[in-house]
Amino acid sequence: MTPEMADVFAQQAHGSDQNRSGVPFIDHVRSVAARVASDPDPFAVVAALLHDTVEKAAVGFDDLRAAGADERLIDLVDALTERPGESEESYLARAAADPLTLRIKRADITDKLDLRSATMLSETDRRAMEQRAQRRLALLEQIAAASRSIS
16 A cells, blocks of 8 residues: 555544544644654554544555555554553553564654644643653553563
């Protein structure tokens, strides 16, 4: 699947949906993709564009396969998909297990820390979102460091 195909798929999957800060999901996933645009892995941009499709849109892995995603891309999106009821630590450990998904998850959280476009949020909500993102980024880095010391 090419980046162009992934962008079209993500646009169709997310439609006009917005995240909690009022930013269209498509703008967020495009921003995450832009943050990994210089990544040497050819799957980086495509996986970044698709990282929220299964979790946030009415899309399944079979839909991704039908659109041309191969098993490596499915695995990447799966690692970046938080499951209902899953602990934060379990989710972030899965995202940190693959070097590429770790880089994409970092870009995802970093994008959430950039709240300049979150004009629909109160100051209290903005602070809460920032604190959550900072906590998640710290936990992600802690998990990544621990896995590096084990290997």
